[in-house]
Amino acid sequence: MxxxxxxxxxxxxxxxxxxxxxxxxxxxxxxxxxxxxxxxxxxxxxxxxxxxxxxxxxxxxxxxxxxxxxxxxxxGQPDKLHPLQAAFVSHDGYQCGYCTPGQICSAVGMLDEAKKGWPSHVSADLTDAPLDDHEISERMSGNICRCAAYPNIVDAIAEVAGLSDEQRQPEREVAA
Amino acid sequence: MLGLEKLFGGDDTNALKMDEPHPESLLDTGAQDVIGKPLDRIDGPLKVAGRATYAAEYDLDNVAYGFLVGSTVGKGKVVDLHAEIAKAVPGVIDVITDYKTFLRNPGQGGETKSPTQGVESVDYWGEPVAIVVGESYEAARDGAYRLQQAIDFETKEGRYNLDAYRDEAKTPPPGVIPPDYKQGDVEKALAEAAVTLDATYDTPSQNSAAMELHASIASWDEDGRLTIHGAYQMPSSDRQQLADALGLSKDKVRIIARYVGGGFGSKLGIAPESVAAAVAAKTLGRPVKAVMARQQVFDATVRRSDTEQRVRLGADADGRITAIAHETLGSNLPGEGFFEPTGASTHFVYPGENRLITHRVVELDRLLSGSMRAPGEAVGMLATESAMDELADKIGMDPIELRRRNEPEQDPQKQVPFSTRQVVPALDKGAELFGWDKRKGVAEDRRGEWFHGLGVATAARSNVLQPSAAKVTIDGQGRAIVETDMTDIGTGTYTILAQITAEILGLPIEVVTVHLGDTDAPPGAGSGGSWGAGSSGSSVYLACEALRKQVADKMGVAAETMTMKDGRVIADNRSVPLAELVGDGMSATGEIKPGKQEKETTQASYGAHFVEVAVNAVTGEVRVVRMLGVFAGGRILNEKTARSQCIGGMVFGIGGALTEEIVHDPRNGRVANRDLAEYHVPANADVPQIEVHFLPERDVHANPIHAKGLGELGISGAGAAIANAIHNAVGVRVRSFPITLDKLLDGLPPV
Structure with missing residues (x-):
């Protein structure tokens, strides 16, 4: 094949x-x-x-x-990293590093899905679901990180997605 | 406990035993200004590019694949293996077992003897009894699955239920703490106390669930030397466990573990796949790679013991504690000495002249229990810090105020000073940062469908120094190379050792190379018990201190008068490139050992956890909305990796409080939820943006770098803060962890 x-x-x-x-x-x-x-x-x-x-x-x-x-x-390669790879390094979006390649590949795919307007389980509006921290966390929940770098992973992805602080934390019912 | 009987000694060894405080530190006088800085991990680019090599990823020639076969009974004996069934599968090379040599169960951390061996008799469900070896992974797995269904076992009656055998609980031998401690008269003090609490908490078995599966590639050379590329936290003692299991001298075993995909205790000792792979490789005369399946990791590595904890507190009318009793029960395989040191922090966190701390173990035919992240504190403080909250409620006092009134001036049992202790400053800082003054009464903060609540808990985790050695070389170009068999399991070891070296030798961090995880290098402390940074970092410190003296000699000046910065040595009105002074290069070995300081002071890292939860008014679903940890753990060596360690611990706290629970089948002890879909570790959506705040601190009693452990501090108390926040939100006190919604439903306020 x-x-x-x-x-x-x-x-x-x-x-x-x-x-x-x-x-x-x-x-x-x-x-x-x-x-x-x-x-x-x-x-x-x-x-x-x-x-x-x-x-x-x-x-x-x-x-x-x-x-x-x-x-x-x-x-990307160690000396020529993809922007998400570089963001994972600068935001410490990993610890042991074992889940990291999967997290990064998943983030690449996820950002493309978001760009196409695909909603998620936490989207309030199925036709208009802009990325924010909740959306990123939800959409990245298929990738487990036992070291629990989750907050840093969200930071890294939000940076690459170009989200402002206001875009990341919009008003929502708190426990969405 | 580490049993490094002989460290790399020699004339160039700079050894230090911590018998005295070490007030001076070269990290305070260094000019490079890299220590403590939030630098990116130096191993980061390799990790994010998928180029860091974990245990199963070394490309050896002619490797065969091994797949373990586990028992399908809880207690019994192998009668007939029926190896022919696996051998009939195309591509299967052989079915290998060695009933005497194979490991019954994994090793405990730091042990130098083999774990219990012998697999003909089955002592728990999933005990690996054989390994099927194939030309491909698929063939080996296929053969193993077929074989597992075909083995004839004789089934014996087993003991699987803690509750059923509680009356037969035994007092275990001393571990990291003694099993029993008594002081004063607890019963009398409780009878006389103005306020008392008597509550029993329970926690289930848990699994470390490190993302990397336990794996070994075993290969033998012509001289009969075994090399294991494996996933280990403590190579120097693991090497001795392996050697003992296989009847070899330790020089005949080499472990390579350059990158380890998480450990959290599960890789402290050797696991069954290592010896099985070694025996198979020897038999076949070719390398064998054995990777445990995730289900096998649940079945046959190590669990945190389930516990039952009765906590009794007595206090006077002002909330001052007069009596503490913490009586605990755990479980383990028969004959294993380890007990969960559930009362570890109860010994020193709160005062009270009358004290009773006990540990009993029920022998059960379930997989081994051993160390998982913060053994003792992680589950013990779920109970004690919940109990403090309950006591505060009874008195009608703010839980922070209760803790403030119970701040001991010195260790309440040993009557020695704390080396440092910042519980109250952490509570105060946290209260300010978190907005504790906005906390409302029980079930008084409803927002739409959700009740909100705030909770607090103290964090404490004992500090330990372990023997550790490292060699540092300055090569002819003025670059530094650090070598030790210490590991980086995600903790940031590569980076902090480079920072210590760069700071003391005055080098840009880019010219420092760190080689870890190879037992051909000097033996390090290994990663466990939060001792890695303090112990291994101190060995590198001592090696660099010796190198500074060598450089000073070459320069013809006293080391104290010399400044090293950016690869130059400055003294005596001269500034000379380091490379010009070192000739072909120079090296030194540093070696740290614990000493009298650990007896003369009580050493621990401390902090405070603050949590806001939202509890759904209808369903009882719990969401962690905010989380803050304020921590003091001596010098922070790298603010970025230190913060990550604390976050990781706090998220383990979320798991322990809300989701993590091994369910043992009561009929055979089998782990019923043996994968990551059924055993629930926190996922991204379970975790809010977490805040970490460090309080400045130096601990001169701990070690020459003045740093203490952080990796386990974050979990210690975190889950209790969640439980306390849930109580504040809806008024339900759950004493059986994890707090799943079914335990809340009946007690929720009327809708």
């Missing part, structure tokens, strides 16, 4: 039982995507497939013929 990862074309023979995550980690040397639960519960394995964020542990590699896949390694 063949597909593109991080702009590079790959032709591989994959066991039909191999998840997209295991293909990347065990066969392609791309260990940036992490395995935290293997059940789609923690989000550490989040990749972007055709621009959308998915749990790569929950999808078989053979389902991705001709797909365009981006992993954390494709977003």
């Amino acid at each position: 063949h597909f593109t990862i991080n702009g590079q074309h790959h032709e591989v023979e994959a066991d039909i039982r191999t998840s997209l995550l295991d293909l990347a980690r065990e066969h392609l040397g791309l260990t940036g995507s992490k395995k935290g639960c293997d059940h789609g519960q923690c989000g550490a394995c989040t990749m972007l497939v055709n621009g959308r964020r998915i749990n790569s542990c929950l999808t078989l590699a053979v389902m991705h013929q001709d797909d365009e896949i981006v992993t954390i390694e494709g977003l």
Whole structure:
């Protein structure tokens, strides 16, 4: 089968039982995507497939013929970071770093969803759901961080989204 | 407890035993001005780019995949393994077990002996009895799943229920604290007290749930030396556990753990996959990678014990405590010495001449209990800080005022001074920052569908210094290299060790390189018990102090008269590049050890938690709306990473208060909620923007860098502040944690 990862074309023979995550980690040397639960519960394995964020542990590699896949390694390198990667560093949006690649890939996908006007569970208006801290927290809740860098993760994403303080904390019923 | 029987000694070793206070610190006289600064983590770019290598991510040639097979009975014996069933799966190489050598359960932190071995008899559900090895992960997993269903076990009657066996509870051997402490006459003092409280609290088993799964890649070289790329908090003692388990000398074991995806206690000791991978690799003559599945981490690593805690307080009419009794019950596997030190902070946080603190353990056939973030304080202070709130209610006193009236002048048991203690300043600062004066009466702040409430609790966590060594080298180009087998499990070790080095040697932080997590380097304290920064940081301090003397000798001046800054050495009206003085390079080893100071003073980090919750008037749903922690933990080495550590602890507090609970199947002890969908750790939407405020402090009794632990302070008391806020919001006092909405519904104010 063949597909593109991080702009590079790959032709591989994959066991039909191999998840997209295991293909990347065990066969392609791309260990940036992490395995935290293997059940789609923690989000550490989040990749972007055709621009959308998915749990790569929950999808078989053979389902991705001709797909365009981006992993954390494709977003930026240590000396040339993607703006979200840089913001995670400056806001300390991690501690142990294990969930971080998934958080960042998820944030890339999430910002695109928000840009397209997709609402979330906490959106008051399904047709007009501007990002704020609550929206970011809700939309990022598929990515668990046991070190609990959540407040810093929200700070990092809000900065990259270009949100002002007023935009981040609009008047809301407090416990939304 | 660490058992580093011999540290790297030698002529170039600068050793310090903390027998005396250490009032001077080179961190106060350094000119580089990087210590304490909120610098970005130096390992950050690698982490965010997915280039930091965790245990399972080393690319070894010819590696085979191992998958553990756990028991499916709670108590019994393997009768027939039926290995042929797994071997029939294409790609499976072998089924390997060694009933005597495999680990029954993980190791405890700091132990140098092997954890209990032997897996033919099954002592808890999920005990790993074999490992299936395959050419691919998929083959090994397939074989393991098929095998697990086919094993014949003889089932024995087991003990799975704490309540059923409470009468058989045993007094455990001494741990980090003695199991029992008595002072004065508690019963008499309670009988005579103007106000008393008698309340029983319980907390469930919990799981550390570090994001990185426990993993080992085991490989043997031709000389019979084992290398484990693994996920460990304390490599130097873990190496000794591994060596003992495998019958090797410790020189024959090397551990590499450069990046560790969280620990929170679960990686203090070695876990079952390590020995299984080592035995399999030896048998096959090729490296074996074994990664535990998330369910296996729940089944067979380590849990925090469930506890039951009876707290009795007696006070005079002014709220001054005269009697404290904290009687606690926990559980563990038979024969294991560890007990949850639930009363750890009860020994020193509040006064009262009459004291009773006890620990009993019920032996149960459930997975091992051991250390999870802030063992003792994390669950003990849920009870004691809730009890303080209840006592304040009974007296009709503000809970901050009650704590102010019970501020001891010295350790109430040892009668020695506190090295530092800023409980009252933390409460005062927090009250001001949080707007405590706006707190309303019970159930008096309803906003639409939500009741709001404020809660407070004291934070306290004992400070510990552990033996730790590090080597620092200045190379011929004037760059510094730090080497120790200390780990960074997310704590910021890489960065703070670089900051200490840069400050003392006067170097830009960019030219300091830190190598961690390799037992070929000098043995460090490891990450646990909040001792990492103080212990490992002090060893680096001492190495750098020795290097300063060597540089001064080359310069021909006294070290005290010399300033080092931006890679230059300034003294005697001369300014010389460091690189010109060091020749081909120079190195020194620093070594810190605990001494008399830990007996002559009581050392702890302190603080105060403030929480606002909203409780839904109809459903009882609880949301944490605001959270503030005010903390004093000696010198803050990096304001950014320190803040993150505190936030992380506080969020563990949210989990302990509201969501986290292992449910043991009463029929077999099995962890029924063995994954992250059923065991609820806080998610992003559960966590508000959290404020952390540090009070300036130096602890000259703790160590030469004057810093104390922070990683566990944030959790200690945090959950109680939430429970207290819930009481303020709706008037319901829940003493059974976690406080789920079903426990609130019956008591909510009428709609």
